[in-house]
Amino acid sequence: MKNLLIMHNQQAVTSSSNIAETFSKEHHNVIKAIETLKKDVVNFNAMFFETTEPDSYSRDRRIYLMNRDGFTLLAMGFTGSKALHFKLEYINAFNQMERRMMQQPKSQAELIAMMAQNNVEQERRLSLVEQEQRNTREILALTNTDWRNKVNAILNGIALKLGGGQYYSDIKNESYQLLEDRAGCSISIRLNNRKAKMALRGSSKSAINKTTALDIIAEDKKLIAVYITVVKELAVKYQLNIARHGLEEELEALSL
Incomplete structure (x- = not known):
């Protein structure tokens, strides 16, 4: 599997084409799912960024880049154990990228404090994703x-x-x-x-x-x-x- 994340405007993002490949979905369906969110999500432009990238024939194709919040919102509808595995991989990738972006601590005490904070934040984000998944499963059960x-x-x-x-x-x-x-x-x-x-x-x-x-x-x-x-x-x-x-x-x- 290729790298899940890239850097864009000083933040970690992934692409709609990457999402399609990772979750074995047609890219046009991923684009459609993203644009369905566009009319209802007020801060859509803060989470999704439209751009282009070359396809396998070196032709520019339209894609969306998305940050952690955009990915979390989009991936809420992806269900199944395989999808859950990939979502956790993305969360881990975002966490690792953000840790690399953080300024290196100046002392051992700062290092310990940063590690503790990262652990708490990771647990919080995993808990949030699990809650969103439960909500989505219960909603989709209608x-x-x-x-x-x-x-x-x-x-x-x-x-x-x-x-x-x-x-x-x-x-x-x-x-x-x-x-x-x-x-x-x-x-x-x-x-x-x-x-x-x-x-x-x-x-x-x-x-x-x-x-x-x-x-x-x-x-x-x-x-x-x-x-x-x-x-x-x-x-x-x-x-x-x-x-x-x-x-x-x-x-x-x-x-x-």
Whole structure:
């Protein structure tokens, strides 16, 4: 395996092409995954840097360089024991590179202090990666089975993380807007049409009022799949901590 890291603007970085080779992925899929993060990650440009490098035919191809934070964010979705092994190798490479970049200590006492600090920092970073992996596994466990309850649980968890139940409506509307953008349809128009047909059939006012956008989504397997993906992405975007918000039992019974 070639060197995992290079230096760029006085910081350790790796490249999208390197990621593709290491994790046995198509480079264009890695680029796509990075650019999917672009619209949701506010400090994207602080973690990812677009540039070019020569391909096997010496032609310039577009790549992304990423620092430790960018790599950690991108690699959250890479699962499996083999992927975990490579992620730990990258973390170790970042740690080693950063240690080489640090100024050499002037005394034995400083050396001891630096080693202790490095050990603590490495344990903290490994713990953070493990927590992110647990969160990602639990979020990705959301499937079409009992999806309505699970979706509501995650959206409620995001609202609570933001400050309380008053944010639930905003998060729900954001999820519907993302669904409409991805699926190329209007859920609100479909909902209004559904309620109009119910009224013509003589359905009660109570039944009409209880009909929601989730009922519209539930009628279309494609919409269910897209909506589940949207909710997963929102959970990752808002860095929802499954354990902290009591969602283990909600998601425990679901499998990948």
